[in-house]
Amino acid sequence: MPSFRSWHFNFSSRSLISPRPTSLHNLRPVIHRNMTKFTQEPHKLLVIPGPIEVTDEVLYANAHPSMSHMSPDFAKVFGDCIRMTREVLYSKEGQPFLISGSGTLGWDQVSANLVEPGESALVLNSGYFSDAFADCLQVYGAKVDQVKAPVGGAVDLGDVEAALKAKKYKIVTVTHVDTSTAVLTSIKDVAAVVKRVSPETLVVVDGVCSVASEEIKFDDWGIDVILTASQKGLGTPPGLSVLVASPRAIKTFETRSVPVTSYYGSWKKWLPIMQTYEKNTAGYFATPPVNLVYAYHASLNQILHGSVSLEERFARHREVSQRVKVEAEKLGYRGVPLGADVAANGMTALYVPEGLKPTDIVPRLLKKGIVVAGGLHPAIKEKYFRVGHMGVSVVDQSRGDIDKVIAGLKESLDEAKAEKA
Incomplete structure (x- = not known):
């Protein structure tokens, strides 16, 4: 029988491959849950702002034998996930909702469960995804106002205060x-501004691209809802919508005057399920x-109980972010954020140097085995590209992922300049 080391997992077909055809009996040692060594096949380095690279252990856990969702073994794992999700957000009181779906499902949950048709919502707009959240709220009948920041900027807190003083907002x-x-x-x-000026207003945070790469103290900061997804800082393949609601948000849902306007996204359906699994x-x-x-x-266990503490994890994201941004600017790239104080720690958005286009850089990086993301904001889409640096690529420095990205940025720019000369 081939040893475990001679086996690998084929991610294109999602099947276990042996060097020689064997009987089903010979597959058992490979899929046994006590196996501890498992290595991914060589692949392009994925450094978009999600999905991100995930650890061998997480992908191996994803290859768990098929299980009943009603089994006691799975119920314990699901319950652990609910409890650990709170820990990542420094929350003791929040109610997690773990539902099959993308981060976008979090918008639907907020819009359907917390805002009744005709009620007002204030969207603080710092880019494309703020526009999309506003659109979702309007679909469910909310009256939406926005405080908009310039491209690359965060909203001005004075403008937020003025808006809250001028009108009553549900969220x-x-x-x-x-x-x-x-x-x-x-x-x-x-x-803090919302609590001081309009304490009855719920604070809802889209944390899709921040949870587990940026520090978030849910209880201490007075957040009412945070929504995210599995495939970014949480270091898990896509497909799980993750949301945490405060007791105040749950009470708001429970005392609404009209029925929830969603079936799949209704907390009336999901709240008892989450409470049951947590037991x-x-x-x-x-x-x-x-x-x-x-x-x-598996990923939550690594985040919370691995070799790096949660606080050290956030510190590493800050350090790597600074390194990527500084090195990129030395080469001639320019960051999209208008200042270091508004620059994310889990990703970097870079304008290409004058005379070049993103298409001069991004395909060259791909040829070097580095997958980055093109521009997305419609106002600057043809001027910049985006690099993600979250999760294992940051925490496990022995992988050399960040070194490879920085070297690729330099080589691709040098090649592009040489071609233009």
């Missing part, structure tokens, strides 16, 4: 890191992504 939404601009907004400061007992409304929950469980 204020803020995108912690807008993935289109790499702009970081201080949700601590925003929450390590299975519940059913819709089938959870069982294997993905196992992967999420």
